[in-house]
Amino acid sequence: MKFQRQRREEININLTPLIDVVFLLLIFFMITTTFTQESHLSISLPEASTEARDMADEVEFIDVVVGAEGQFSVNGQPLVTSDALTLKRAILKLAGEQRDLPFVITADANARHQAVVIVMDVAGQLGFSRLSIATQKAGD
Template sequence: MKFQRKKRENVDITLISMIDVLFVLLLFFMVSTTFNRQTEVNIKLPEAEGTEAEEHPKTVSLVIDADGIYSLIGDDGLPHQLIDQNKAGLKQELGKLALNSKDVPFIINADDKTPNKAVMTALDIAGQVGFSHITFATLHPAD
């Protein structure tokens, strides 16, 4: 018995589908890539609208002036400037306060000209030492 072999057809590799896949991958990488664009925007931070917060009998307040100088408001209601104006000094002072009052609201009073670095440093250290109720003091905007 004689079997006939079927003729083989030429196999063509279609490049169009490979190009489509590569184009989709290229598009995906272009969209998912982040570009660092440094822009400066003049903003005025300490104004906000909303209801006033509840008054708590005891709060811990940190005041940051326009130069980034930290002061803690004591029991007498007056701000007392920290001796060490670095991260370690701020962490040490807030750590002392956090031992007794972690559940007490921690209020950051920052001037509208305060550098954001000083505010973010205070916010980060307050979270590190254990304060969980952190708020910012603001003023209602003038009409």
């Protein structure tokens, strides 16, 4: 007796749904991605001849001292009040139009953090970029 064997079908994995999902994910990420385009302006600044300034009036750096009670002093001159407007006026009077001066913040260890943040905020508003905070060596 001869038995017929049943034919076995080959087992295949259908990749079509997998490819569809991958393409959908690719399209989703392409659409939701934001591209930033940076642009730079080329500026040629005008030149002007000015009179020489008196070097005795020039300031080498701006030093703002924050005391333990939150009082401010700019280059050794104590301020009447400890608010941002008074500090801004004192710095503008001292620096004039110079914004490339080093700006040093020296704060007492017991000074409130808010007072130091006020000084940093005023320096940022006025356009000073060379900001540093004075520290003391450990053990001194």
